[in-house]
Amino acid sequence: MENRYNKLVEKSLSKGSVDPEDIRWILTEKSVELLQLLSAVYQVRYRYFENKVKINILNNVQSGNCTEDCKYCAQSKESENTIDTYPMKADDEIIEGARQAYETGAFRYCMVFSGRGLGKNRIEKICSVVKKIKAQYRMELCVSAGFLSDDDAQELVKAGVNRYNHNLNTSSSYYSKICTSHDYGKRVDTIKTARKSGLDVCSGVIIGMGETVDDIIKMTDELRQVGAKSIPVNFFIPIKGHRIPEFKPLDPQYCLKVLSAFRFALPEAEIRASAGREYHLRSLQALCLYAVNSVFAKGYLTTGGDSVDSTKQMIEDSGFVVEEIE
Ligand code: SF4
Numbered sequence: 001m002e003n004r005y006n007k008l009v010e011k012s013l014s015k016g017s018v019d020p021e022d023i024r025w026i027l028t029e030k031s032v033e034l035l036q037l038l039s040a041v042y043q044v045r046y047r048y049f050e051n052k053v054k055i056n057i058l059n060n061v062q063s064g065n066c067t068e069d070c071k072y073c074a075q076s077k078e079s080e081n082t083i084d085t086y087p088m089k090a091d092d093e094i095i096e097g098a099r100q101a102y103e104t105g106a107f108r109y110c111m112v113f114s115g116r117g118l119g120k121n122r123i124e125k126i127c128s129v130v131k132k133i134k135a136q137y138r139m140e141l142c143v144s145a146g147f148l149s150d151d152d153a154q155e156l157v158k159a160g161v162n163r164y165n166h167n168l169n170t171s172s173s174y175y176s177k178i179c180t181s182h183d184y185g186k187r188v189d190t191i192k193t194a195r196k197s198g199l200d201v202c203s204g205v206i207i208g209m210g211e212t213v214d215d216i217i218k219m220t221d222e223l224r225q226v227g228a229k230s231i232p233v234n235f236f237i238p239i240k241g242h243r244i245p246e247f248k249p250l251d252p253q254y255c256l257k258v259l260s261a262f263r264f265a266l267p268e269a270e271i272r273a274s275a276g277r278e279y280h281l282r283s284l285q286a287l288c289l290y291a292v293n294s295v296f297a298k299g300y301l302t303t304g305g306d307s308v309d310s311t312k313q314m315i316e317d318s319g320f321v322v323e324e325i326e
Contacts (some may be wrong), residue, residue: 001106002026003107004023005036005037005039005040007039008022008026008041008264008273009040009041009043009044011210011264012044012061012263012264012267013043013044013047013266013267014020016267016268017220017224017227017265017267018264018265018266019223019264020217022264023216023220023261023264024213024217026168026260026261026264027213027216027254027257027258027261028213028265029067029133030068031057032257034253034256034257034287037256037260038256038259038260038287039288041263041264041290041291042261042290042291043238044262044263044264044267045230045267045290045293046228046293047267048267048268049270049293049320050294050321051288051319051320052109052320052321052322052323053292053294053295053315053320053322053323054108054270054272054293054294054295054296054323055104055105055106055107055108055294055295055296055297055308055311055312055315055322055323056106056107056109056110056272056294056296056297057097057100057104057106057108057109057110057144057296057297057298057308058110058296058298058299058300058301059089059094059097059098059103059109059110059112060070060114060301061088061089061094061097061100061111061112061113062086062087062088062089062112062113062114062115063075063084063114063301064083064084064085064086064087064202065077065085065114065115065269066113066114066115066116066118067115067181068116068179068182069179069180069181070169070178070179070181070210071178071179071209071242071243071244072169072178072206072236072242072243072244074239074241074242074301075114075301077237079238079241079242080241080243081240081241081242081244082241086112088122088125089130091125091128091132094111094129094133095129095132095133097109098133098137098139099135099136099137100162100216101137101139102138102139104297104308104323105308105312105324106139106297106307106308107139107140107143107162107323107324107325108139108140108142108162108236108306109133109137109140109141110141110142110143110144110165111129111141111142111143111144112143112144112145112165112301113125113126113143113144113145113146115145115146116144116146116147116166117145117146117147117148117149117152118145118148118149118152118181119141119184122145123155123156124155124229126143126145126156126159127155127158127159128159129141129268130156130159130160130161131159131160134159139263139325140162140163140325141160141161141162141163141225142161142162142163142164142202143161143164143165144163144164144165144166144202145161146166146205147182147186147189147190147191148164148166148190148193148194149165149193150193150196150197151166151304153161153193153196153197153199154194154197155196156197156199157198157199160263161199162199162200163199163200163201163202163229163230164194164199164201164202165203165204165205165230166187166201166202167187167189167190167203167204167205167206167232168184168187168188168203168204168222168223168226168228169187169204169205169206169207170206170209170211170215170219170260170291171211171214171215171216171219172184172218172222172239172297173214173215173216173218174209174210174212174215175187176213177209177210177246178209178244179201180231182214188226188313191203191226191227191228192226195227195307196299197227200229200230201226201227201228201229201230202206202228202229202230202231202232203223203226203230203231204223204226204228204230204231204232204233204234204272205219205223205232205233205267206233206234206235206275207230207233207234207235207236207250207255207258207276208235208236208247208248208250208276208280209244209246209247210244210245210246210247210248216258216261220262220266221265223266224265224266224271228266228269229269229270230269230272230294231262231266231270231271231272232269232270232272232274232275232296233258233259233262233271233273233274233275233292234274234275234300235250235255235258235274235276235277235279235280235281235311236250236275236276237275237276237279237280237300237303239303250276250280251280252280252281252282252284253284255276255280255281255284255288256281256284256287256291258287259271259273259291259292260290260291262291262323263291263292270289270292270293270294271291271294272291272292272294272295272296273285273288273289273292273294273295273296274295274296275296275300275303275305277295277296277306278306279303285314286314286317286318289314289315289318289320290310293323295309295311295315297312298311
């Protein structure tokens with residue numbers, strides 16, 4: 001059995017991925033030993049990222065009232081959640097968020113806008129804020145603002161945005177189960193637009209919405225096809241009023257196997273333990289660092305999370321190092 005772990009490492013490092021059957025084995029085979037798996041996946045993670053961990057800080061700069069019907073999202077107009085909703089924050093507030101992120105040692109500041117996409121006014125406003133942040137703080141900037149046109153993408157590049165986030169969220173086969181107001185193809189088009197303009201692509205998934213192992217295998221393949229350099233792996237948080245009837249509680253060991261599967265399948269990508277890290281991994285959180293090289297701190301879009309200090313403490317206590325921007 002030990003051989004199988006070594007083979008995963010060899011395959012991932014030499015071929016740049018593992019086979020679908022390897023992912024199925026990791027996720028379904030009861031005899032898989034978690035610590036052996038983590039020891040193996042750490043070899044792959046170490047090859048590309050040594051023991052460094054990037055800290056990302058999100059700012060939900062516009063919240064709620066979205067016309068789309070993504071069932072996992074508390075910001076959809078269809079959601080029964082009672083989250084805070086607000087239009088785009090003032091520049092000062094967004095820049096203050098950037099200052100705090102910078103001063104706490106964040107590698108990247110991610111500005112997220114609810115809604116289907118950007119209009120001319122919002123693009124101008126975002127670009128103006130981005131330029132101000134870039135002039136003051138040495139930090140990567142990521143924008144997540146829905147569907148993107150060629151012109152929008154070029155404006156973002158000119159302003160200095162490093163990365164555009166647009167999650168695939170699940171597999172193409174399962175997409176219609178989680179959203180009906182747009183299709184999977186539209187998501188892929190936006191990612192292609194971002195890439196074409198020169199933006200790095202951040203695109204991730206949400207695990208725990210009723211997807212099968214085949215869907216997870218497909219997600220790894222589809223993320224490779226769209227060229228995602230950064231992959232946030234979220235674990236669905238069943239906040240009150242959610243609309244995912246297929247949700248079943250996730251256990252921490254399964255979550256760690258999922259993160260390992262993504263690392264083996266996409267060895268060179270920045271894999272990020274994202275929403276649900278605290279909620280689902282619970283006391284095993286620190287073990288995720290053997291597979292991932294990136295985490296969020298200070299919470300997510302509509303749910304809280306560990307502070308920057310306790311996230312740093314976890315990283316350092318586990319023998320990892322917070323990565324600083326060069
Ligand atoms: S498009 Fe974005 S903000 Fe709108 S419902 Fe879907 S995930 Fe939520």
